[in-house]
Amino acid sequence: MITNINIKPERKKKLNEFLSQKKLKSTKQRDVIFNEFFDNYVGKHITIEDLYEKIKKNNPRIGYATIYRTLKLFKESGIASERNFGDGRARYEPIRYDGDTHHHIICKDCSRIVEFSNNHIESCLKQVAKLNGFSVENYKIEVYGSCPLSKNGGNCEYNENAS
Amino acid sequence: MITNINIKPERKKKLNEFLSQKKLKSTKQRDVIFNEFFDNYVGKHITIEDLYEKIKKNNPRIGYATIYRTLKLFKESGIASERNFGDGRARYEPIRYDGDTHHHIICKDCSRIVEFSNNHIESCLKQVAKLNGFSVENYKIEVYGSCPLSKNGGNCEYNENAS
DNA sequence: ATTAAAATTGATTATTATTATCAATTAGAA
DNA sequence: TTCTAATTGATAATAATAATCAATTTTAAT
Numbered sequence: 001m002i003t004n005i006n007i008k009p010e011r012k013k014k015l016n017e018f019l020s021q022k023k024l025k026s027t028k029q030r031d032v033i034f035n036e037f038f039d040n041y042v043g044k045h046i047t048i049e050d051l052y053e054k055i056k057k058n059n060p061r062i063g064y065a066t067i068y069r070t071l072k073l074f075k076e077s078g079i080a081s082e083r084n085f086g087d088g089r090a091r092y093e094p095i096r097y098d099g100d101t102h103h104h105i106i107c108k109d110c111s112r113i114v115e116f117s118n119n120h121i122e123s124c125l126k127q128v129a130k131l132n133g134f135s136v137e138n139y140k141i142e143v144y145g146s147c148p149l150s151k152n153g154g155n156c157e158y159n160e161n162a163s
Numbered sequence: 164m165i166t167n168i169n170i171k172p173e174r175k176k177k178l179n180e181f182l183s184q185k186k187l188k189s190t191k192q193r194d195v196i197f198n199e200f201f202d203n204y205v206g207k208h209i210t211i212e213d214l215y216e217k218i219k220k221n222n223p224r225i226g227y228a229t230i231y232r233t234l235k236l237f238k239e240s241g242i243a244s245e246r247n248f249g250d251g252r253a254r255y256e257p258i259r260y261d262g263d264t265h266h267h268i269i270c271k272d273c274s275r276i277v278e279f280s281n282n283h284i285e286s287c288l289k290q291v292a293k294l295n296g297f298s299v300e301n302y303k304i305e306v307y308g309s310c311p312l313s314k315n316g317g318n319c320e321y322n323e324n325a326s
Numbered sequence: 327a328t329t330a331a332a333a334t335t336g337a338t339t340a341t342t343a344t345t346a347t348c349a350a351t352t353a354g355a356a
Numbered sequence: 357t358t359c360t361a362a363t364t365g366a367t368a369a370t371a372a373t374a375a376t377c378a379a380t381t382t383t384a385a386t
Contacts, residue, residue, distance in 0.1 A: 023332085023333085023383095024333070024334090025332085025333055025334070025381080025382050025383070026382080026383095027333090027334065027335080027381075027382070028381090029334080029335070030334090048372085048373085049372090061335095061336085062335090062336085063335065063336040063337065064336085064337090065335080065336065065337080065338090065373095065374085065375095066334085066335060066336070068372095068373070068374080069334085069335090069374095084247060084249065086247065088343095088344085088371080088372070089371090089372065089373095090372085090373085105291070105292050105295055105297050107297070108300060114295045114297070116291050116295070118287065118291060120287065121284055121287050121288065121291075124281065124283065124284050124287075125284065125304070125306055128268070128279050128281060128284075128306070129268050129306050129308055132268055132277045132279070133310065133311035134268050134270070134277070134306070134308040134309060134310055134311070135308050135309050136306055136307075136308040137271060137307050137308045137309065138306075138307050138308075139304070139305070139306050139307070140303070140304070140305040140306075140307070141288070141302070141303070141304050141305075142302070142303040142304075143288055143291070143292050143297070143299055143301075143302050143303075144299075144300050144301050144302070144303070145292055145297040145298050145299040145300045145301075146297060146298050146300070147296065147297055148296035148297070186361085186362085187362070187363090188352080188353050188354070188361090188362055188363070189353075189354095190352075190353075190362090190363065190364080191352095192363080192364070193363095211343085211344085212343090224364095224365085225364090225365085226364065226365040226366065227365085227366090228344095228345085228346095228364080228365065228366080228367090229363085229364060229365070231343095231344070231345080232345095232363085232364090251342075251343070251372090251373085252342090252343065252344095253343085253344085
């Protein structure tokens, strides 16, 4: 299990470094989105639409396009990563620390997502790539299957972002 | 390397079984698309658009929508698989034999794709899933990096579907 | 604090991949 | 052959994301 204490200041620092390096600006909107994202979605996988709906409750003036642009900015700055689990909409998750490479097991019945890391598998993959002359930048491993609830015959309606 | 002798009849048989089981029909268009797909794109990863353009040369009456529908049919019948490498367009590849689970190393500079299989990695993944109570249906492993040509400083413009 | 330049926002439109619609055609069973 | 259901091709609809642009805001310089 990954400990999860006080990652916000470190991530905020990394974002600010990125902004100043690229001569971009801090704004109220970026702060609001940053806080919402890192307060409530660490370890989760949120879509642009869901994040927009959530933020709209307290900040109805923030536009849809700003959420898109800001999450893209977070991605470029290395504090968020984009995932595509095959339903046609991108999901974003906070990167908890630099070098956090973890992967996902996805229930195809209820979309429940479990995360895992495995150095052994990664070193195997690195070796396979090396044999083919490739240098590795990053991996994406997804395992699709049925989760425990699903197998119990329940209707296993699971929503990791439910409030 | 996977041998590649005469897979068409076996795949055609599987498609026909699917069609008759679902009470669907054989058509000229499906034959044309099947032949093009299995004659020229085994081991490759073709987009709908590229396949449409290729087929149009000899069969200008076949519509775009038919290519979409037919590749979806191939997928459902288990003779093609859909891949998404993150550029927003689905790619299709022929499934050479039942149970062909292989994975991809993708050059982020030139989009060159190398395939690999690895039973050891797969059994590790199955075990990880099992520890989390999941039963596994399928895996998707993608390794992104730089290919040998890319690292040589060349502009490595590679196109696996070039004629 | 003022100002000026550059970046950002929000609203909207555009783009792009994919899917749905539907009248006309075709395949396959009777 | 005939009938029914599936298929086709053309086109419109959908949906996620990106681009546009005038108005606003941030930041650095004064």
